[in-house]
Amino acid sequence: MSGAVVDPRLSPARAAPKKGLSLSWSDPRFRNIVWQVLILGTITAIVWYLVQNTSRNLAARRIATGFAFLGRTAGIPIGESLIDYDPAINTYGRALLIGLLNTLKVAVVGVVLATIWGTVLGVARLSKNWLISRLAAVYVEVIRDVPLLLQLLFWYLVLQGLPAPRNSFHPLPGVFLSNRGIKFPVVEWEGPFWWALGALALGILGTMAWSRTAARQQEATGVRPKVWPVALGLLVGFPLLVWGALGAPFAVEMPALRGFNFTGGATVSPEYAALTLGLVVYTASYIAEIVRSGILAVPTGQWEAGGAIGLRSSTVLRKIVLPQALRVIIPPMTSQYLNLTKNSSLAVAIGYQDVVSIASTTLNQTGQAIEGIAAIMVVYLAISLSISFLMNWYNARIALVER
Amino acid sequence: MKRITSLGALLLGAGLAFSPPAAAQDSGSATINTIKSRGQLVCGVSTGVAGFSLADSKGVTQGIDADTCRAVAAAILGDANKVRFVPTTTTNRFTALQSGELDLLVRSTTWTLGREGNLGLLFAGVNFYDGTGFLVKSAAGVKSVKDLDGATICVQPGTSTELAIADYFRLNKLKFTPVLIQDLAEIQNTYLAGRCDSYSTDASGLAAFRFQQGPKAGEHVLLPEIISKEPLGMMVRKGDDKFFDLVRWTLFAMIQAEESGVSSKNIDEMLKSTNPDVRRLVGTEGDLGKALGVDNRWAVNVIKGIGNYGEMWDRTVAPLGIPRGINNLWNKGGLHYPPPIR
Numbered sequence: 145m146s147g148a149v150v151d152p153r154l155s156p157a158r159a160a161p162k163k164g165l166s167l168s169w170s171d172p173r174f175r176n177i178v179w180q181v182l183i184l185g186t187i188t189a190i191v192w193y194l195v196q197n198t199s200r201n202l203a204a205r206r207i208a209t210g211f212a213f214l215g216r217t218a219g220i221p222i223g224e225s226l227i228d229y230d231p232a233i234n235t236y237g238r239a240l241l242i243g244l245l246n247t248l249k250v251a252v253v254g255v256v257l258a259t260i261w262g263t264v265l266g267v268a269r270l271s272k273n274w275l276i277s278r279l280a281a282v283y284v285e286v287i288r289d290v291p292l293l294l295q296l297l298f299w300y301l302v303l304q305g306l307p308a309p310r311n312s313f314h315p316l317p318g319v320f321l322s323n324r325g326i327k328f329p330v331v332e333w334e335g336p337f338w339w340a341l342g343a344l345a346l347g348i349l350g351t352m353a354w355s356r357t358a359a360r361q362q363e364a365t366g367v368r369p370k371v372w373p374v375a376l377g378l379l380v381g382f383p384l385l386v387w388g389a390l391g392a393p394f395a396v397e398m399p400a401l402r403g404f405n406f407t408g409g410a411t412v413s414p415e416y417a418a419l420t421l422g423l424v425v426y427t428a429s430y431i432a433e434i435v436r437s438g439i440l441a442v443p444t445g446q447w448e449a450g451g452a453i454g455l456r457s458s459t460v461l462r463k464i465v466l467p468q469a470l471r472v473i474i475p476p477m478t479s480q481y482l483n484l485t486k487n488s489s490l491a492v493a494i495g496y497q498d499v500v501s502i503a504s505t506t507l508n509q510t511g512q513a514i515e516g517i518a519a520i521m522v523v524y525l526a527i528s529l530s531i532s533f534l535m536n537w538y539n540a541r542i543a544l545v546e547r
Numbered sequence: 548m549k550r551i552t553s554l555g556a557l558l559l560g561a562g563l564a565f566s567p568p569a570a571a572q573d574s575g576s577a578t579i580n581t582i583k584s585r586g587q588l589v590c591g592v593s594t595g596v597a598g599f600s601l602a603d604s605k606g607v608t609q610g611i612d613a614d615t616c617r618a619v620a621a622a623i624l625g626d627a628n629k630v631r632f633v634p635t636t637t638t639n640r641f642t643a644l645q646s647g648e649l650d651l652l653v654r655s656t657t658w659t660l661g662r663e664g665n666l667g668l669l670f671a672g673v674n675f676y677d678g679t680g681f682l683v684k685s686a687a688g689v690k691s692v693k694d695l696d697g698a699t700i701c702v703q704p705g706t707s708t709e710l711a712i713a714d715y716f717r718l719n720k721l722k723f724t725p726v727l728i729q730d731l732a733e734i735q736n737t738y739l740a741g742r743c744d745s746y747s748t749d750a751s752g753l754a755a756f757r758f759q760q761g762p763k764a765g766e767h768v769l770l771p772e773i774i775s776k777e778p779l780g781m782m783v784r785k786g787d788d789k790f791f792d793l794v795r796w797t798l799f800a801m802i803q804a805e806e807s808g809v810s811s812k813n814i815d816e817m818l819k820s821t822n823p824d825v826r827r828l829v830g831t832e833g834d835l836g837k838a839l840g841v842d843n844r845w846a847v848n849v850i851k852g853i854g855n856y857g858e859m860w861d862r863t864v865a866p867l868g869i870p871r872g873i874n875n876l877w878n879k880g881g882l883h884y885p886p887p888i889r
Contacts, residue, residue: 205645205784206667206786207667219714220710221723222725223725223726304741305740323740323742324742403698404687404698404699405744414742493729493733494733495728495733504729508704509705511666511667
């Protein structure tokens with residue numbers, strides 16, 4: 145053999161002992177694998193048995209199965225929808241899509257309003273003004289203690305108590321409040337509005353860019369150039385200019401009483417209004433407490449330190465306290481958003497046609513209960529996971545970066 | 548209501564998932580055996596419709612649907628009172644029957660091909676011929692459904708009514724906005740509150756609702772048009788033909804009894820009758836009861852307990868001011884035509 149020196153670490157005798165899997169109960173890896181296989185196997189077997197047995201029983205009872213009904217003409221009337229729907233032409237699939245959109249319409253508006261209203265209440269409860277803080281406290285305690293379903297029925301009843309269309313309240317020109325809902329005028333949407341909307345989007349991008357430039361200049365020179373005149377120009381002036389250049393079309397469609405009801409304009413139905421109002425009022429009471437706990441979680445020293453370096457209390461709140469409070473607020477807030485979305489399924493009680501309402505009508509008309517319930521579960525799972533995903537992403541973004 | 552619906556559906560899922568494979572279901576008349584060993588018929592009815600099934604001041608469920616349940620109990624168990632009534636909504640009624648929670652469903656439910664084809668259920672007969680009608684407030688001055696263009700209409704979702712209205716309005720190029728609420732009391736209150744211009748359901752249900760308004764009944768008018776056929780009847784699960792036969796023939800026996808002049812008042816004399824039709828009905832001749840798998844005196848028990856169809860009608864539906872109309876016997880201008888009991 146040659147005289148080459150072999151690295152002793154490479155010789156098999158010196159290498160780390162190879163982690164062979166010993167088939168002994170005392171080997172934790174072996175134990176883990178056995179348990180996992182057992183548990184997974186059992187679950188698979190149970191699921192397989194349930195699916196097999198269910199489909200066999202369904203077949204034996206001659207109950208129709210499968211999702212083919214989604215392509216069948218629905219025939220069920222729907223009160224309000226964001227997209228066109230004609231029961232004679234459209235399918236159960238589209239009806240369910242309308243239900244999903246109706247659910248989202250409540251959830252998105254509800255989440256935004258509940259957050260705003262809840263934050264106001266939470267801050268109010270911490271107010272030094274005795275009356276305001278007591279009022280907020282009473283609100284939270286009372287609203288939290290009354291079941292949501294009762295509150296929804298209450299709001300629906302209140303809205304039904306409004307006068308008939310012929311005697312409706314008429315607070316502003318073109319705005320009518322009646323037991324058929326809130327009617328208000330809408331601007332007729334025409335091509336130039338799309339262009340103006342595009343201009344607004346560009347304006348937002350431009351403002352963001354300018355704001356960043358301003359920040360850079362502030363870091364370099366210590367002087368921050370004014371942002372608001374540019375923002376005003378880009379966000380208001382530019383879209384107006386585009387709209388004006390295209391002929392500035394502007395036609396308002398006014399609601400008018402004809403026959404039984406109003407025609408023209410847009411409507412907020414009593415069902416939608418009652419549901420959204422109920423959900424916002426209820427969820428806000430929880431959000432208020434979350435906001436309060438978040439703010440209280442920031443030590444007073446932070447306020448005092450902010451004050452000591454001469455910052456105004458609004459700046460301290462915005463720049464020092466809120467960023468820290470948000471870390472406490474966001475995770476429980478996620479649960480509230482999920483709750484609000486799921487609670488929107490109580491819509492059925494007051495006749496708002498959310499996805500649960502339309503799916504249960506569908507399952508009743510087609511007789512396919514298992515598929516109908518499965519569709520509802522998939523929809524809520526998808527919405528909930530999306531909310532969780534968004535909120536977790538936001539939470540990770542604002543989390544304390546530890547160096 | 549949604550809870551009940553989902554629960555019903557989940558129960559169905561669970562029931563189907565966990566119950567043993569279906570082989571045991573096909574053994575002759577498993578349902579009758581179950582009812583006999585339980586000593587009680589479990590019958591699904593509505594949550595409260597006057598004339599069909601509504602608890603009276605003593606908590607006893609009264610109505611033509613309730614009595615149809617009682618008649619089946621009398622035929623099987625010999626006692627019309629051995630019934631447990633289960634209130635069901637329009638959306639959980641089928642799942643409750645499919646999952647075996649009920650033996651029989653008599654809930655003013657319309658017989659349609661879609662339901663028989665898809666639900667795994669069978670209609671055993673029609674105890675009430677009905678049709679979709681519209682109720683409006685007299686003050687609105689509406690004279691016909693054609694005047695309802697653009698109207699808001701209160702209707703229960705999951706019913707054949709909502710499909711009938713959608714079809715009718717489309718065919719007549721009329722527009723309407725539906726307000727759909729599951730709970731019967733809630734939809735009626737919504738109509739009374741003025742949220743809807745019209746309340747639509749089966750004409751009998753409207754008559755019953757109007758009747759319940761007491762002195763205010765005059766504030767509501769039933770429009771003349773009946774826009775659909777709604778034969779209401781009893782439903783059973785598919786796969787138990789013996790039980791199906793029994794339910795079907797119990798109703799026919801009541802109708803035949805009216806036709807033959809047999810009633811709860813003269814049933815004891817009729818046992819001595821020499822008329823072969825009557826003798827076969829009351830079981831003094833032949834073994835028709837045994838052929839159905841029950842006592843040969845089954846029809847006697849039904850007539851003693853409930854009376855004939857006419858008596859049942861007069862006791863339950865007539866007080867609501869609903870005319871007999873097409874619900875009369877075939878030889879009196881109606882649709883009730885019992886096949887020969889022989």
